[in-house]
Structure formats: structure tokens, C-alpha cells
Amino acid sequence: MRKGNSIIAACVILLSASLLFSCTKNIKTDETDISGTQSGSQWVGTLTVGVVEMRLRFNFVFDKEGKLTGTMDSIDQGVEGIPFSDVLFDGKKLAVSVDSVQGTYRGELSETKDMFKGTWSQGGQQFALDLKRETEKLELVRPQEPQPPFPYTTEDIIFTSPFEGNTIGATITIPEGKGPFPAVVMISGSGQQDRDCFIMGHRPFLVIADHLARNKIASIRYDDRAMGESIGQLESVTSENFADDALAALYKLKKHGKIDPKKLGMIGHSEGGMIAPIAFSKDPADISFMVLLAGPGTRGDILLMKQSAMILEAMGQSDEVTAQALKMNRQIYDAVIKYNDDLTRKLKVATIFAGEEITSEEQIAEKIPPAMIAKIETITTPWFVYFLNYDPVPFLKKISVPVLALNGDKDLQVYWKDNLEGIEKALKASGNEDVKTRMFPTLNHLFQHSETGVISEYGQIEETFAPEALTMISEWINSK
Secondary structure, three states: OEOOEOHHHHOHHHOOOOOOOOOOOEOOOOOOOOOOOOOOOEEEEEEEEOOEEEEEEEEEEEOOOOOEEEEEEEHHHOEEEEEOOEEEEOOOEEEEEEHHHOEEEEEEEOOOOOEEEEEEEEOOEEEEOOEEEEOOOOOOOOOOOOOOOOOEEEEEEEEEOOOOOOEEEEEEEEEOOOOOEEEEEEEOOOOOOOOOOOEOOEOHHHHHHHHHHHOOOEEEEEOOOOOOOOEOOOOOOOHHHHHHHHHHHHHHHHOOOOEEEEEEEEEEEOOHHHHHHHHHHHOHHHOOEEEEEOOOOOOHHHHHHHHHHHHHHHOOOOHHHHHHHHHHHHHHHHHHHHOOOHHHHHHHHHHHHHOOOOOOHHHHHHHOOHHHHHHHHHHOOHHHHHHHHOOHHHHHOOOOOOEEEEEEOOOOOOOHHHHHHHHHHHHHHOOOOOEEEEEEOOEOOOOOEOOOOOHHHHHHOOOOOOHHHHHHHHHHHHOO
């Protein structure tokens, strides 16, 4: 759940490894042409880790010098064009390195020339990956994505946040009619998202905006910092800064001539469900209702511990492996929470990773692999420190406006029971009686009907957002 660190971080595609191949040449022949340049071939395979399955596609082409190169697509994550760093093929054996994800592939072409039998290496682990030659590109099916003609208008805008001077790109969607209309600001969850909240091949905010407009509710959705048309630094920011961005969008929406300024609300998903309460604490006057989608109702470190336990269990990890992972996570979180000095915090976390005392940044560079150093840097960022320490209760207790909180029982990232109960308890403790919570059976963290709830399943599901959840949101807003 981090801005700047995508929700797909739990997938194996973002682990690390080193290239161990010995192939030394590129050969292009008609018989062994594996590129799409002439044959139109792509190579597709499924990576399996426990119950997690993820389809990968390798696209080979020849550059102007005749050297074999290309890109990799993570189909179910909706990520395309990951560049190959090096490709070596001798007519039978294939070696590919993908430095950006610190992964490598090693395979051997079958006698029938239509399959590579091989291994994907990442994070010090190896996974079987057989790539089959395909001539037709596999396209993701997304039936809920709206198609023209639209019974509403959209306005693409760019505005400047009054808080830090950030430039924010956004889309305002206005229903047909004279108005004024109730309206919402949509706040994305972890990782930098574009205004449609593009994730795993889905555009949930686009789908939500379409549904709301058809039900006479306007909206604004915006590119997060450093995404799309939005500009803003990420190095030292926390969720409080993201709350400022949300408020800036709210103020822009309020000035629109067709918006009812007395019926402005926020819809926050995942981390967005904590950003919205923070925004309310900063300026309660302009927010008249709130929808929290899989928002946190427990302290950050407690939420992440439960998240790790559920994901490991869903992936089929043994009790021993799960217990060891949770023990290390708890040690890391405790160190991040305990120490206030940035350097001390980093050294303490590095010591836990290394299994021996680390007393300087020089020792970190000497004794810890680069991939692990990157994790240490992430864990000790201001954002992560803030999130671990974040207690939603004080913020929720300040909310005096109607709140709708939804979740699904297949959500492995924000456990529905603990967090919905935490939200309701905190709101009602301060006297807010206009609170509605709802758990939807079979819905995952993205509010899709799912089998397991594991992250790799998100992109494989055609549904973007459950219709029953959409209906509840629009009906609830229109009732206020």
C-alpha cells in the first residue's frame, strides 16, 4: 500500500537475480527465426509460484544492426514493453536478461521450433517457464470499460495545487442535465496511478466514473504525482501530502458551475481510504460525505502483518516459512517505528536483513546485495515510516459526515473484518451514527469477484469492479 511502489510488488516479476548464461552469439536464420519481425511470433508462458500464476510474453525483434533484442510483457499485470537488456541466441539455446526487474531467462528451443523449455530466475530463485510460439497477440478482455457514445461529458484539465505548487492533470466527468450535481473526488490506493487508476490491465476509476455519471453523480479523477500530466516530488512525501493533492482536486471541482458545493464527497480506495480521513481532518468544511473502499481501520503495522500472513497462506507457504517471514517483518517494523533518526533506522533494518550487525552505510554496500538494499531504502522512506505509525482512529473520530465503508471477504491486502469493524467503532465512538459498512462475499481487494483473492488473479479476471458494489455506492450517495 505505497505511493511510488506499485500494488504488483508482491508478484514474482519484481524480485531479483543475476544472469548466469554462457551463450555468446546471435544467429538469425529462416529456420530459427524467433522474432516477430518476419514470422510475427510472440512467445507466451505461465509462471507458477505456489497458487500464483502469471502469464509472460516475450517479444523478439531485430534492431537496425541486425542484433536480436526485444521486450517482455506481464500480461496479467497489464504491463507491456519491459525492455530486454541482453538477448543471446545460438539457434537452439536462448539467454535473456531483464535488468529492470533483475530477472533472467534461460531456455532451449524444441525440435519442433515452437517452444522454449526453460527457467526464469529472480530473487535467487528459479521457476520453470516454458514459452510457446504464438502468432496472435493475446488481448485482455475488459467488458466493463465504457464505450462511446457517452451520456455525459468529460473535461480534461490541468491545475496547480495551492499547497506545494504541484501541477495536477485530471478529468472531470459531468452527467447530462442542468445540475447542480453531487460530486466526488476519487483517491487511488498504493503505488503511483494514473487518473483511471490503471492496474493489472484494469481501469477501475474510469469504470466508477462512468457508472456515477449515468446515475447523476459528477466526479474528478486525477493523475498521482509523477504520473501522466501530474508533476510533484515523491522523495520526502507521506500520505499527508497526498491528502493535500486530494483537497486541491476537491477545490477545483467545487468551482465547477454544475457542481453542488454542498454535496461534495471523497471516494478513497485502499491507501486512498486513509488519505480521505486525513483530508477531512485538514478541511472538514467542504467534505459532506465519504466512501471508503477497502480502507484501513487498524494501525499500519498491524494491517501489514495481517496482509503478509494472508498472502503467504494463499500462496500455499508452509507454517514454518510463514512464521519466519512474519517474525522478520515484525522485527523490521518495530525497528522502523522505534528509531527516529534516518541513519539509525536504516542501519537497524540492514542488520535484520544481514543477520549481523551493520554499523555504517559503507557496510550496507559491502555486505548486502543491491536488490536487498533497494528494499531497505523503501522500508525506511518517509512514506513507509508514516504508514507503519498511522493510526486511523484519531482521524476517523473527527469525521462527522456520512460514511460508507465497503470491503470484500477475498481481500488479502486489507482484511475486511478487522478493518470494517475498526472503522465503524471509531466513527460511532465520536457520535457519528450515519455509518454504513458492508462486506461483499467473494470480492477481492479491487472489488472483483474472485476465486482466491491473490494479487496475480487481478489481471486474469475480466470484471473490473463488481456491479453490486457500484450500485451500492451510487444509491448511497444519491440518498444523502
